[in-house]
Amino acid sequence: MNSGLSPSTRLSWPSGFGSYAKMLSAERCPLSLRGTLRRLCLTGLVLSASAVFVGPIPFLSQTVDPLAEMLTSPNIDTRARAARDIGKGGDRSAVPALADALKDPSEKVRREVVIALGSFREPGALDALLTATRDSDSDVRVLAVQALVGYYTGQTPSPGFTGFVKKNYEWAKSRFVTDNTRIDPGVSADPRVISALEAAMSDTTSIDAARGAARGLGTLNAPAAVPDLVKSAHSPDENLAREALNALAKIKDTSAGPGLIDLLDSSNQAVRQDAAVTVGILRTHDALPKLERMFQNDPDKKTREAALEGLADLGDPASEPVLIKALWSDNKTFRALGAEGLGRAGDAQAVPEIEKALSAEKNAEAKLAMQYALTALGKEDYLAALVDGLGSTLHGDSAEKYLIELSQNPKFLPKLYPFLSSNDSTVRRRLCTVLVFTGDHTSVDPLEHLSHDKDGEVASEALRALRAIRSRGATSATARS
DSSP states (O other): OOSSSOOOOOOOTTTTTTHHHHHHHOTTTTTHHHHHHHHHHHHHHHHHHHHHHOOOOOOOGOOOEEEEEETTTOHHHHHHHHHHHHHTTTTTTGGGHHHHTTTTTTHHHHHHHHHTTTTOOSHHHHHHHHHHHTOSSHHHHHHHHHHHHHHHHSOOTTTTHHHHHHHHHHHHTTTTTOOOOOOOOTTOOOOOHHHHHHHHHHHHSHHHHHHHHHHHHHHHTOOOOOOOOOOOHTTTSSSHHHHHHHHHHHHHHGGGGGGGGGGGGGGHEEEEHHHHHHHHTOOGGGHHHHHHHHHOOOOOOHHHHHHHHHHHHHGGGHHHHHHHHHOSSHHHHHHHHHHHHHHTTTTTGGGEEEEEEEEOOOOHHHHHHHHHHHHHOOOGGGGGHHHGGGTTTTTTTHHHHHHHHHHHSSTTHEEEEEGGOOSSSHHHHHHHHHHHHHGGGGGGHHHHHHTTOOSSSHHHHHHHHHHHHHHHHHHHHHOOO
């Protein structure tokens, strides 16, 4: 039998084993020690013999990632599946291979590559996504835009996303749903991301990507994009115009307002409605006459409602007669908006009229608006009811919005702190959300306490608020220096 050894191969004891053998035969060696030495000798013999047969073992680090290898497969489905699996696996070392795969000739593969890149939070992935916004395939660009925004919000695209976008826009043509997603205060996007989104918004050859880019610029709170957003608000594409208006309402740069007044005369009813709301949010006082005419004369109920919402956000004392009339409307939405507008107008003489309306009000949403207005006008005995509204499934969002607005005034903040010990965990959590956007150094101690709350969601939101406050402080210090 061939042992695999050459004729000249000799097996020998390892160095020192001869002396151990002599010890084994010595009469003075204890029996227990003889057994131990005998086992050691046998082990050495086996290891010496094994070295003849076994070659060097390669290091694991020398192996190639099989998924990265699959990205170069001649089969399209294999390459697409590899990209998908890399995204699910989260192996950051594969990001360069994904970036290179953006050159793949198959749109299907490139779409999966962009989705995979969207799951990584690192510069290499961001650079690759910036490149993908210029892809020749419209769906790849849509996904790249979504992934760039998701880099900051955590909301990343998934398979089927582009199809959902197209269907959703068809459904939303007569019923635009405002998207309130936005990054936390103190978080700023890479200027290259803003530039890429502006470019995507301006390139209407991929209209879905343009719409998504407009929405993303609002989500990322990009004041640098305001001029381009004003231009897109005048787009002949209804949904792009509306996304741009919604973005401008989020960014709240009042310089955009005058450039939107002409849209109050738009032939597109939906654009006219959204423009009415946006100029109000941007406190564009020159729009007041047109808004009042829209509210009083337009035959369409939704348009009148939008015009009144604009007047309510504007909060101009000159509109008080219109707002008080709305306070007694048969329309519950008109009553709520009338109250909001009176609260923002800041005239304490309206308090008796609002209290009278509140005592007769049956609708919960309108009541909440009246409680907000009275609190805004200095009647603090309504604050507890407003805070309690945070715990409502139906009206919690409205209560949160009102409290964020009220606590923009630093003197109002301390009035919220006693409610942070509420027995209702939803109230505690949503108050933390309010402080994400308005908290200052006086909020740190109560939030530190809530960061150890027994409710995990409350503790998490308290930590989020603390991060936002510290980020604002760092930003202010940098600006002063």
